[in-house]
Amino acid sequence: MARREPEKIGDILKRVVRNLGIDARMREQTLFSIWNEVVGNKIAGHARPSHIRRGRLTVLVENSGYIQEYSFLKKELQRKLNAILDKAIIKEIVFRVG
Numbered sequence: 001m002a003r004r005e006p007e008k009i010g011d012i013l014k015r016v017v018r019n020l021g022i023d024a025r026m027r028e029q030t031l032f033s034i035w036n037e038v039v040g041n042k043i044a045g046h047a048r049p050s051h052i053r054r055g056r057l058t059v060l061v062e063n064s065g066y067i068q069e070y071s072f073l074k075k076e077l078q079r080k081l082n083a084i085l086d087k088a089i090i091k092e093i094v095f096r097v098g
Contacts, residue, residue, distance in 0.1 A: 027085045028052045038080050043070065050098065055091030057081070060098030067095040 017023045031052070036044040046066050050058040057078075061067055070077075074093045082088045 024089065027087060027089050031057075031081055031085060031089070034084055038084055039077060043073075047095070050096070052089065055089065057090045057093045059093060059095050061095050062097070064097055067097065070095055 014023075017026065032049055035049050039047070047059050047061045047070060050060045052058075059070070061070065078090045078093055081090050
């Protein structure tokens with residue numbers, strides 16, 4: 001019987017996380033922790049991510065004026081967030097008052 005090379009613990013953990021189906025959830029949590037850095041202080045001061053379901057990121061804003069203002073930035077925010085996450089997790093961004 002041939003001996004196998006030892007595996008790196010990081011490789012084992014990545015495989016376990018992927019097999020358990022929680023890798024996407026981990027990326028989502030990363031998004032919440034990097035939100036301010038990615039969107040900047042001006043936006044972060046008035047908007048915060050709420051949740052991600054089926055690729056739709058819901059962002060809560062202070063009032064309806066910000067919904068209109070930030071709607072023009074959707075594609076750019078989506079591109080930046082997905083680039084940081086290194087995967088196209090965010091398919092759509094929806095702004096809600098909250």
